[in-house]
Amino acid sequence: MKKTSKKVIGLTASALIAVSLLAACGNSSSASKSDSKTISNLKISFIPSKNPDDITTATKPIANILKSELKKQGYTVKNIDTSVGTNYQAVGEGLDAGSVDVGYGMSATTYAMYQDGSTPLLMATRKGxxxxxxxxxxxxxxxxxxxxxxxxxxxxxxxxxxxxxxxxxxxxxxxxxxxxxxxxxxxxxxxxxxxxxxxxxxxxxxxxxxxxxxxxxxxxxxxxxxxxxxxxxxxxxxxxxxxxxxxxxxxxxxxxxxxxxxxxxxxxxxxxxxxxxxxxANDGIMVSEKSKIMTADFKKALSAAIKDMAKTDEGKKVIAIYSHDGYVDSTKADYKTAIKVANSMSKAN
The missing domain is CATH 3.40.190.10 (Periplasmic binding protein-like II)
Known part of the structure; x- marks a missing residue:
């Protein structure tokens, strides 16, 4: 019996060590990103392509709308902090630093200048x-x-x-x-x-x-x-x-x-x-590569939430400030011409 007990104890200890090692590996791979379905704070910064006060007023309802739409995607977002950048670069720099999670209404070339720190999520559609x-x-x-x-x-x-x-x-x-x-x-x-x-x-x-x-x-x-x-x-x-x-x-x-x-x-x-x-290329919605909440799953949920928001009457009023009608999925390839123009401007410096 004693031998059996030692064997069981030994196996149990080994199992615990194995579980601990697996947990450690899991933590090391996700230390920079949170997989939680509860988000404490989502920071969105809007490009000031129109009068900043008009943008602030028009986009005020977006926090409640997105909270509701993200809830449908399985995410609880406690707070959405919105702001209007002092200029285009401020939004790009915020994404690059991770102090901003989402850059909203970013021009093609603003993205091109800050492409290393951000990823295209959606591109706006407009009436021709x-x-x-x-x-x-x-x-x-x-x-x-x-x-x-x-x-x-x-x-x-x-x-x-x-x-x-x-x-x-x-x-x-x-x-x-x-x-x-x-x-x-x-x-x-x-x-x-x-x-x-x-x-x-x-x-x-x-x-x-x-x-x-x-x-x-x-x-x-x-x-x-x-x-x-x-x-x-x-x-x-x-x-x-x-x-x-x-x-x-x-x-x-x-x-x-x-x-x-x-x-x-x-x-x-x-x-x-x-x-x-x-x-x-039309304005885009970009997400920060440095953001700790921007997991692949949350990006997918955010993308769906914004597209669904744009289909609601209240959401249409919000995005009208940028003359956006809706959104489609976007990748870096959509901005290749803008990147070429930005590179040309950089070489001319």
């Missing part, structure tokens, strides 16, 4: 535009106003827009005549977005390089804006002559043009296109 497919400024000017179509698209162009100032009018005439020159572009005052903005900086720079052999950094009269609304307001008042913007920005600000921005004529009468960039 009536002038999509044409890279002719004259065509866009002859077919005003731009209208939306029923076609869902995952890319858009940036338009180089001239205002109603004397220089703006001169540039518009030259664009329509095919006589636009670098000298006149360089003499104009430009309102630019953050250096990591796809539509407001990087793709327009690529357009200048391809058409005039100059970078956006070569322009002598530029001012950096904190949002497209700020740039649009200055374009309306004549403080700037030119601004690059996403193609449906004039549609978004048509009402503000004669109210908030104080212009006398309509935005379609006062502005013209002088350049059209190649297609840009």
């Amino acid at each position: 535009l009536s002038n999509d497919g044409s890279d002719s400024a004259k065509y866009w000017n002859e077919h005003k106003p731009t209208t939306k179509t029923d076609k869902e698209v995952t890319s858009y162009s940036s338009l180089i827009i001239a205002g109603n100032s004397p220089m703006g009018k001169k540039l518009a005439k030259e664009a329509n005549d095919g006589t636009l020159t670098w000298k006149d572009l360089n003499d104009a005052k430009w309102g630019l977005e953050s250096t990591s903005s796809a539509a407001g900086y990087m793709y327009p720079s690529q357009w200048l390089t391809e058409n005039f052999k100059h970078s956006i950094r070569d322009l002598k009269n530029t001012v950096t804006m904190d949002s497209y609304d700020s740039a649009m307001a200055q374009l309306a008042s004549g403080q700037i002559d030119v601004m690059p913007e996403y193609a449906d920005a004039r549609m978004d600000d048509a009402a503000k043009w004669t109210t908030t921005f104080g212009a006398k004529e309509s935005i379609w009468d006062d502005t013209n296109v002088i350049g059209v960039t190649p297609a840009i």
Whole structure:
């Protein structure tokens, strides 16, 4: 009996050691990520491509909506902390550092600049535009106003827009005549977005390089804006002559043009296109590679929750601030052109 007891005790001890070793191995492989179905805090930072106060107001309901949708996916999220980045880079840096879990509304080139610290989760879909497919400024000017179509698209162009100032009018005439020159572009005052903005900086720079052999950094009269609304307001008042913007920005600000921005004529009468960039991948929702809660399972649940949110009436109101209609799954391959543009800009430094 004693021998049997020792044998049983020995086997039990061995089993316990084996279990302990397996547990240790399991802990070492998942130390940086939590597999818990309860999330204490999910941090979402929104890109400030519109007026930050408007984004804050529009996205306020997202916390409760996502909590509900994530619950359906089996996750309990106790708190969702939302904020609007001070600029595009701040969101990218937050993802890179792990201080932000989700970057919402990230431009293609912002992702390209911070691709090592973040992963694409979803890409926005938007309604297409009536002038999509044409890279002719004259065509866009002859077919005003731009209208939306029923076609869902995952890319858009940036338009180089001239205002109603004397220089703006001169540039518009030259664009329509095919006589636009670098000298006149360089003499104009430009309102630019953050250096990591796809539509407001990087793709327009690529357009200048391809058409005039100059970078956006070569322009002598530029001012950096904190949002497209700020740039649009200055374009309306004549403080700037030119601004690059996403193609449906004039549609978004048509009402503000004669109210908030104080212009006398309509935005379609006062502005013209002088350049059209190649297609840009739509805004994305990116997740941090450094985040301790972003397991493969939670990414899947978050993706499903956001897509389902976008189908609800309340969710549609939230994402309308970015002109998003819905979301599709996304990977790094969707941003290969943006990565190429970002690399080109980096080499030009």
